[in-house]
Structure formats: structure tokens, C-alpha cells
Amino acid sequence: MRSDKSEEDVPPEEEKCALREVIVEEPEASEDSSEDYSSEEERKTEKPKHDIPPEYWHIQKLVKYIKTGNQTATVVALCCLKDHDLSTEINQTAIQEIGGLEILINLLETKDLKCKIGALEVLTELSHNPDIRRCIADLGGIPLLVKNLTEPARDLQILVAETIANVAQIKKARKAVRKCYGISKLVDFLDVNEVYLKSPPEQLTADQRGLVNMAKAATRALWAISRSSKNIQVMMKSGSVPLLARLLRSIHMDVVVPAVGTISQCADDPGYQLAIQTEGMIRDIVRHLSTEEYPMLRRYCAETIFKCSENALTRDMVRQAGGLDPLVNMARNPKTKEDKPLLAAVTGAIWKTAISPANVERLDQLKTVETLVKLLENVEEDEGVLSNVVGALCECLKFEHNRSTLRRADGIPHLVNLLNYTYPPLLENVPMVLRECAEDEDSMRIIEELDGVRLIWSLLKNDSPRVCIL
Numbered sequence: 502m503r504s505d506k507s508e509e510d511v512p513p514e515e516e517k518c519a520l521r522e523v524i525v526e527e528p529e530a531s532e533d534s535s536e537d538y539s540s541e542e543e544r545k546t547e548k549p550k551h552d553i554p555p556e557y558w559h560i561q562k563l564v565k566y567i568k569t570g571n572q573t574a575t576v577v578a579l580c581c582l583k584d585h586d587l588s589t590e591i592n593q594t595a596i597q598e599i600g601g602l603e604i605l606i607n608l609l610e611t612k613d614l615k616c617k618i619g620a621l622e623v624l625t626e627l628s629h630n631p632d633i634r635r636c637i638a639d640l641g642g643i644p645l646l647v648k649n650l651t652e653p654a655r656d657l658q659i660l661v662a663e664t665i666a667n668v669a670q671i672k673k674a675r676k677a678v679r680k681c682y683g684i685s686k687l688v689d690f691l692d693v694n695e696v697y698l699k700s701p702p703e704q705l706t707a708d709q710r711g712l713v714n715m716a717k718a719a720t721r722a723l724w725a726i727s728r729s730s731k732n733i734q735v736m737m738k739s740g741s742v743p744l745l746a747r748l749l750r751s752i753h754m755d756v757v758v759p760a761v762g763t764i765s766q767c768a769d770d771p772g773y774q775l776a777i778q779t780e781g782m783i784r785d786i787v788r789h790l791s792t793e794e795y796p797m798l799r800r801y802c803a804e805t806i807f808k809c810s811e812n813a814l815t816r817d818m819v820r821q822a823g824g825l826d827p828l829v830n831m832a833r834n835p836k837t838k839e840d841k842p843l844l845a846a847v848t849g850a851i852w853k854t855a856i857s858p859a860n861v862e863r864l865d866q867l868k869t870v871e872t873l874v875k876l877l878e879n880v881e882e883d884e885g886v887l888s889n890v891v892g893a894l895c896e897c898l899k900f901e902h903n904r905s906t907l908r909r910a911d912g913i914p915h916l917v918n919l920l921n922y923t924y925p926p927l928l929e930n931v932p933m934v935l936r937e938c939a940e941d942e943d944s945m946r947i948i949e950e951l952d953g954v955r956l957i958w959s960l961l962k963n964d965s966p967r968v969c970i971l
Contacts, residue, residue, distance in 0.1 A: 553591070560585055560595040568604050572613050579619030587626040593633065602627070602636050609645040614654055621649075621660035628667035637664075638674040647683035655711040662687065662718035669725035678726055684735045687726070690719035691744035698751035713753055720748065720759040727766040733773060741767075742776040749785040758798050761789060765801040768808040777805065778815050787824035790831070796843055803828065803846035810853035819850075820860050828854070829867040832876065841883045848876070848889035855896035861903075870897050870906045877915035884924040891919065891930040898937035904944055913938060913947045920956035932957055 566578035585592055596602065605627075608620035624642075627633045637643075646668075649661045665683070668674045678684060693716045697709045705713065723741065726732045741763075748760040764782065767773040777783065786802045793799075806824065809815045819825065831837045831847045838844055851869065854860045864870075876882060876890050894912070897903045907913065916938070919931045935953060938944040948954065 556585060557591055557595045560592055561599045564596060564599045564601040564604060567601075567608075572616060575608075576613075576615045576619055579616070579623060583619070583622055583626075587623065588629065593627060593630055596623075596627065597633070597636070602633065603640060606637065606640050606642045606645060609642070609649060614652075614657065617649065617652075618654075618657055618660060621657065621664060625660055625664045625667065628664055631670070634668045634671050634674065637668050638671060638677060643668065643674055643677035643683075644681045647678060647681040647686065650683065650686045655708075655715060658690070659711075659715050659718045662690065662715070662722045666718065666721040666725050669722060672729070675726050675729045675732060678722075679729070679732050679735055684723070684726060684732060685739040687719045687722050688736060688739040688741045688744065690715050691723075691741065691748060693747075695747055695750065698748065698753065698756065701752065713751075713756065716748065717753070717756045717759065720745075720756065720763060724759045724763040724766060727763050730770060733767050733770045736767065737770075737773060737776065742773070742780050746780040746782050746785070749782060749789070754792075754795060754798070757789065758795060758801075761786065761798055761801040761805065765804040765808070768805050774809045774812065774815070777809055778812060778818065783809070783815060783818040783824075784822045787819060787822040787827070790824060790827040796836075796840055799831065800840070800843040800846045803831070803843070803850045807846060807849035807853055810850065810856070813857060816854050816857040816860055819854050820857070820863060825851075825854060825860060825863050826867065829864065829869050829872060832869075833872050838876075838879075841886060844876075845883065845886045845889060848873075848886055848893060852889050852893035852896065855893050858900075861897055861900060864897060865900075865903065870894065870903050870912070871910050873897075874907065874910040874912040874915065877912060877919075880918075884922065884927050887919065887922075888924065888927040888930050891916070891927065891934050895930065895934040895937055898934060901941070904938055904941040907938065908941065908944050908947065913944055913953075914951060917948060917951040917953040917956065920953065920960070928960060932960065 560582065563578045563582045567575050567582070570578060582596075587593065587596075596605075605620045605624050608616050611617060624637065628637060643665070646661050646665055650658055652658065652661075665674075665678060665687070669678060678687075693712050694709075697705060697713055698716075700709075702710055702713075723736060727736060745760050745764055748756055749764075751757050751760075764777065764786075768777060777786075783806075786805055789795075789798055789802045791799075806815075806819055806828075810819065828847055828851050832844070832851060837847060851864070851873075855864060855869075873890050873894050876886065894907065894916075898907060916931060916935055919927060922928065935948060935957065939948060
């Protein structure tokens with residue numbers, strides 16, 4: 502999994518001669534890349550004045566009113582500013598070029614609630630832009646946002662948390678939230694009465710709905726913040742584990758999705774993996790695997806199982822909760838095959854749960870080996886998915902009957918063909934599964950006929966030390 506944990510001085514894991522774990526995520530730009538530090542001049546695109554729409558000048562005029570007007574004029578100007586489409590580049594540029602971001606951030610220090618809310622509504626919209634996120638962090642916006650979390654106005658707190666959720670996509674902002682003691686404040690907002698979490702919105706009072714919405718916004722913020730290993734530690738110490746476990750049982754899916762996303766992100770930490778197990782989250786995570794209308798939720802559930810299933814007790818819990826069936830069904834579903842991050846999470850979860858012999862017994866009943874071989878037939882399949890599929894097959898083929906099952910399913914030619922790939926994690930796993938195949942005399946004969954032995958020997962010249970060792 503990609504994250505910025507190396508940036509937080511996390512000690513490297515010990516090298517293990519084991520199957521390589523791979524899971525696919527959407528590409529994420531490095532926070533330390535030169536793009537993040539490109540000059541302001543490079544970010545801006547020069548436009549001839551006759552190409553600038555009237556809206557540009559109108560926005561700049563509104564920013565001037567915000568800067569020079571009294572409180573009433575400021576509130577009116579902010580309301581007018583919100584009416585513009587702040588997601589377009591030209592409108593964002595209009596605000597930035599006249600110093601609008603600085604003015605909006607300064608308004609966070611005012612005592613006037615309406616001014617603060619108006620400024621935050623604009624900042625929340627603007628902070629979807631990666632460049633503006635960095636500007637907000639550079640201008641010292643995070644300490645002011647965290648300070649406003651202590652304000653009693655619920656609407657204000659929700660807007661603050663939503664803005665933090667956007668800005669904390671960058672490393673500098675995540676670190677600033679921790680340094681300003683904002684994590685514990687956000688965790689406190691997760692403490693919502695379980696009755697509210699299990700009641701439909703129409704049955705809640707306005708105040709109760711506000712508490713649920715606050716939990717949703719705070720969870721989204723923690724989800725972004727949890728991309729740092731140091732922040733995960735602070736979250737644990739702040740008591741986030743039982744509160745996230747409670748949110749998993751909510752009927753409000755806009756609360757559940759960021760909660761599971763946060764749990765999946767935190768599951769990179771061994772201590773959090775144990776906490777997930779001891780808090781009994783696995784049963785709820787397995788339950789959400791069957792929520793077909795939320796593929797992103799299913800993905801994060803599968804990722805969490807993938808990360809936590811190094812532990813034997815967790816693997817047993819997944820089986821006992823009925824989690825193997827939906828995982829195999831998803832791997833078999835054509836719609837899943839179109840969603841590569843979901844497919845990678847699912848195949849990774851099958852791999853890790855297959856480490857337990859009792860789980861392999863159930864996987865055999867579900868004809869998992871045949872399902873996995875079908876995934877190998879797609880020559881254009883994502884290499885990360887293939888690596889997980891091969892890892893899962895390796896665990897299943899430790900049982901003699903599955904070696905003949907693989908052979909009858911014509912899986913060996915696909916495995917031998919994978920030796921021609923160049924993706925190191927995949928090349929680390931393929932020899933391991935072929936070693937299991939070679940225990941079967943008929944399978945070994947097929948490997949030799951396909952020139953598999955020569956291809957395995959050729960891996961000794963591979964640039965990856967781990968490939969050569971295996």
C-alpha cells in the first residue's frame with residue numbers, strides 16, 4: 502500500500518523470505534514531488550485580458566468588499582461569492598491573484614460567527630484544488646482551523662472538519678494538525694449516541710442530525726490524517742478504536758464509508774490490526790462486504806481483511822463471520838473485474854485468509870482455485886492483481902488435491918507465462934506456486950514441456966535481490 506509512512510521516519514520492516522504482498526490503489530501524487538513545490542508563476546496560466554470572463558472581475562470586486570467592508574458588507578460579499586462556481590480554475594485564480602485566500606484565512610480569527618461560516622464555506626469548496634490546499638497550509642490556515650473546532654456552533658465545526666479533510670491530503674497539513682493537537686479534538690466528535698447512528702434521518706431532531714453530520718465530517722478528516730503513521734499512533738491514544746467500531750454499526754452509509762476507509766488506512770499499523778480484532782470489528786467489516794451498492798466500501802473492507810489476516814485469529818474470525826463467501830463471489834463477478842482496486846483488495850484478502858487450512862477447506866467448497874485461474878486468463882490483467890492471485894494459489898496448492906485441480910483447470914500454462922513478466926512482486930510469487938505444482942508429477946511434466954525450468958533459472962539474473970533469493 503502506498504502511504505507517506507516512510508516520510509514519518511518509520512523503521513523499515515525486516516526482510517522476510519515470504520510471498521510479496523501487493524494491493525492496487527489509484528495512483529497518488531507524491532507529496533514531496535517537484536510538482537508540489539512548483540513556483541506560483543508556473544501554476545498560473547497567463548490569459549489575454551479579452552479572454553477573461555466578466556465573472557473574473559466580479560469575483561475580484563467581491564473580494565475587495567470582503568477586505569474593506571464592515572461585517573454586514575463582508576457577509577453579503579461572502580454570500581455572493583458562494584453563488585459563483587468556485588470549482589473552475591478561472592474563478593479560483595481570480596480569488597488567489599487578489600489575495601483572497603489570505604483574507605479568507607484571516608476571517609477565521611474574527612469573532613463574528615456569520616463571517617467565519619461564510620469564509621469556511623468558500624474555503625471548503627476551494628480546498629478541493631491541490632494547489633490551494635498547499636497555499637492554505639503555507640499561510641498558516643491549519644492552526645486557525647483546529648482552533649475553531651472548539652467553537653460551540655455545530656455548523657462551524659462541520660465546515661472546519663470538512664476543510665481539514667480536504668487540506669490534509671498533503672503531508673504538511675497532516676503534520677500541522679497533529680502539532681496543533683487537532684487529532685484528539687476530531688476523535689472526540691466521533692462519540693455519537695448509538696441510537697442516533699441506527700435511526701433514519703427523518704426520525705432525528707435537528708440537533709441529533711447535526712451530531713451525526715459532525716461525526717461524518719470528523720471521520721473524513723481522520724481518514725485523510727491517518728495517512729501518517731505518527732498520526733495513527735495519536736489516534737489510537739485518543740481512543741479512536743472503540744468509536745470507529747461503533748460507527749461501523751451505523752445505518753448512515755455516509756458515516757460508514759469514511760469510517761471503514763479510516764480503519765483500512767490505520768490497519769497498516771500492527772497495533773491497530775490487533776485493536777481491530779479485539780474490538781470485534783471483523784464481523785461488521787464482513788457484513789459490509791455484501792453492500793453491493795457501495796463498491797468503495799467493499800474495497801476498504803477487503804483491504805482491511807487483507808492487512809489484518811496475517812493474524813491466525815483474525816483469519817478464523819473472517820471465516821466464522823462468513824467472509825470467505827462474499828470474497829470469492831466478488832472475485833467471480835464481472836463487475837469486480839472492471840474495478841481494479843477492488844479486485845486487488847479482494848484477491849489480496851483471499852490470499853491472506855487462505856493461509857489457514859480451515860479456510861482453504863471452505864475455499865475449496867467455493868471452487869476458488871478455478872475462479873483464480875480464470876483471473877489468470879486475462880493477459881492484460883493488472884500485475885498487482887496477478888501477484889495476489891498467484892499468492893492465493895500458492896496457499897491453496899499446499900494441499901495435494903488442489904494441485905490436480907489447478908492442472909485440470911489449465912492453470913499451469915498461465916503460471917509459466919507469468920515468468921516472462923518483469924514486475925518484481927509477481928516474479929517473487931510465481932516460483933513459489935510453481936514449486937508447489939512441482940510436487941505433482943504430472944504438473945512437473947507440464948512445467949518442463951513449457952520450458953518453465955529454464956525461465957525459472959533465468960530469474961537468477963533479475964535485478965531484484967528478492968526475486969533471485971526466491
